[in-house]
Amino acid sequence: xxxxxxxxxxxxxxxxxxxxxxxxxxxxxxxxxxxxxxxxxxxxxxxxxxxxxxxxxxxxxxxxxxxxxxxxxxxxxxxxxxxxxxxxxxxxxxxxxxxxxxxxxxxxxxxxxxxxxxxxxxxxxxxxxxxxxxxxxxxxxxxxxxxxxxxxxxxxxxxxxxxxxxxxxxxxxxxxxxxxxxxxxxxxxxxxxxxxxxxxxxxxxxxxxxxxxxxxxxxxxxxxxxxxxxxxxxxxxxxxxxxxxxxxxxxxxxxxxxxxxxxxxxxxxxxxxxxxxxxxxxxxxxxxx
Amino acid sequence: xxxxxxxxxxxxxxxxxxxxxxxxxxxxxxxxxxxxxxxxxxxxxxxxxxxxxxxxxxxxxxxxxxxxxxxxxxxxxxxxxxxxxxxxxxxxxxxxxxxxxxxxxxxxxxxxxxxxxxxxxxxxxxxxxxxxxxxxxxxxxxxxxxxxxxxxxxxxxxxxxxxxxxxxxxxxxxxxxxxxxxxxxxxxxxxxxxxxxxxxxxxxxxxxxxxxxxxxxxxxxxxxxxxxxxxxxxxxxxxxxxxxxxxxxxxxxxxxxxxxxxxxxxxxxxxxxxxx
Numbered sequence: 001x002x003x004x005x006x007x008x009x010x011x012x013x014x015x016x017x018x019x020x021x022x023x024x025x026x027x028x029x030x031x032x033x034x035x036x037x038x039x040x041x042x043x044x045x046x047x048x049x050x051x052x053x054x055x056x057x058x059x060x061x062x063x064x065x066x067x068x069x070x071x072x073x074x075x076x077x078x079x080x081x082x083x084x085x086x087x088x089x090x091x092x093x094x095x096x097x098x099x100x101x102x103x104x105x106x107x108x109x110x111x112x113x114x115x116x117x118x119x120x121x122x123x124x125x126x127x128x129x130x131x132x133x134x135x136x137x138x139x140x141x142x143x144x145x146x147x148x149x150x151x152x153x154x155x156x157x158x159x160x161x162x163x164x165x166x167x168x169x170x171x172x173x174x175x176x177x178x179x180x181x182x183x184x185x186x187x188x189x190x191x192x193x194x195x196x197x198x199x200x201x202x203x204x205x206x207x208x209x210x211x212x213x214x215x216x217x218x219x220x221x222x223x224x225x226x227x228x229x230x231x232x233x234x235x236x237x238x239x240x241x242x243x244x245x246x247x248x249x250x251x252x253x254x255x256x257x258x259x260x261x262x263x264x265x266x267x268x269x270x271x272x273x274x275x276x277x278x279x280x281x282x283x284x285x286x287x288x289x
Numbered sequence: 290x291x292x293x294x295x296x297x298x299x300x301x302x303x304x305x306x307x308x309x310x311x312x313x314x315x316x317x318x319x320x321x322x323x324x325x326x327x328x329x330x331x332x333x334x335x336x337x338x339x340x341x342x343x344x345x346x347x348x349x350x351x352x353x354x355x356x357x358x359x360x361x362x363x364x365x366x367x368x369x370x371x372x373x374x375x376x377x378x379x380x381x382x383x384x385x386x387x388x389x390x391x392x393x394x395x396x397x398x399x400x401x402x403x404x405x406x407x408x409x410x411x412x413x414x415x416x417x418x419x420x421x422x423x424x425x426x427x428x429x430x431x432x433x434x435x436x437x438x439x440x441x442x443x444x445x446x447x448x449x450x451x452x453x454x455x456x457x458x459x460x461x462x463x464x465x466x467x468x469x470x471x472x473x474x475x476x477x478x479x480x481x482x483x484x485x486x487x488x489x490x491x492x493x494x495x496x497x498x499x500x501x502x503x504x505x506x507x508x509x510x511x512x513x514x515x516x517x518x519x520x521x522x523x524x525x526x527x528x529x530x531x532x533x534x535x536x537x538x539x540x541x542x543x544x545x546x547x548x549x550x551x552x553x554x555x556x557x558x559x560x561x562x563x564x565x
Contacts, residue, residue: 014387014388014469017384017469017470017473018384018387018388018390020380021380021381021383021384022380022381022384022385022390022396024376024377024380024381025377025378025380025381025396025440025444026381026396026399028377028436028437028440029399029400029402029437029440030399032415032418032433032434032436032437033399033402033403033411033414033437034399034402035418036411036414036415036417036418037402037406037410037411037414039414039417039418039421040410040413040414040417043417092313092316095306095309096309096310096313098306098309099306099307099309099310100310102306103306103310111310113545114314114317114318115317116494117541117542117545118317118318118321119494119498120494120497120498120537120538120541121321121324121534121537121538121541122498122514122515122518122534122537123498123500123515124500124515124518124519124522125324125518125522125526125530125531125534126320126321126324127320127522128320128324128522128526129319129320129321129322129323129324130319130320132320132323132327133319133320133323139323167316167317167320170313170316170317220405224405224406224407225407225408227407228407228408228409228410228501229409229501230409230501231500231501231504231519234519234523235522235523239523245407245409245501248409248410248413249409249413249504252413252416252417252505258417261413262413262417265409265410265413265414268407268409268410269406269410272405272406272407273405276405285401288401288404288405288445
């Protein structure tokens, strides 16, 4: 049957419809994505000219600049914060995704809507809500003072940045884990318990291994955006902590050193590609979306 | 007896899961609650709730606040980007599902770029290229940049749906003499409509909340709402911004509720027709 269909499609001329359907997307991505990424790579090997211009003279200066300990520290800090964000997201998301996957029917629908709804409210305003709670004269500290405790400085620390990132990226960890947990056949759990496995053992031997694709996919979807999210570091870190995203943004805006901004972007691209390469070894790229 | 005990135990576990779920929802919604409360707060410094007032809402509507202009820009941008990405994305999905052709794997890899590479790099690269060609940032460049990151999501949302299709329906149409275009128009696309709606929602959501790419692709004339708020959020936010957020929130909830009512009414009607 399948063969027959393939034959039928082949009999008709399909070059024209194929081109008509696929070329808008391909041309679009080529023009506005591929060319611009190639351009970034090219200018990263050029020299900085005066007043934010680019001098078309090949040099490795921007990459040598990156080896400056100040920038290397920024890079290390970004990776650390992204890693911490991912770990905390995973710790919060896993039990939550299990709770989601246990619900059914109307309640499940409500739970899913409640998970996506905050996205339609500006993310910066939601972060600002946290700022109002956590800042020095904020709600949490005034509560602490009311019960006779010393106010604590929560804001403008690395911890606050991680907190903000966990808040912003949590659904990206929850959704893929929930997906792989929901796909799991409940009969497997029954079988394990019929065979006498305790809850914990069933979890370790059945549930956890089956949800690995979701965990990997969620890890990628929180780790990579956390590397570049300059606005969260701005709001929660108050400009005290510079991450790779802030650094790149500054090179292009205030410092006006495009070649070095481009070189730092290339470093970020290469690092991302290495992470993806590792991911492809353990996971399936199709689980990413 | 044993079964009853087991059921009771499961119930208890159920409460445990509910507790986890409600805790996480509290974490997600607490700052939103604060925003709502502060939009009615008399004190502008915002620490303590000093009294109920509607002054911020008055201010929001009285002054010619550029907040509304920014919201309009955001809504227009999200609509244009959603329409363009859904149209070109749907056709690309169908083509990639239906045909085998050289270079397919390259396109496949191309689609993963906007998903795996941090947004800031894509935004920066876009800005650099546009300035190389001497193109000023405008609504057009904003739409172009947003479509670039929305299209892959459209394609990846549609793909599992199209591969779940029964190919024999398309075959039947062709056997009955429909040409490829007719089959596409009368059979394939109508069957894809639920998927297209899902991917449209996805694009709209991604576009309307985007900070990073808009930051680089927006001209001074077309500030989107997130960019406008990004400009304020590092300093002091005036409470009428919270007020606008509350209004947007109410609008969104009304839309979601309306959509769900329509969906369930449709489902009921289909059921009735089927039972008849």
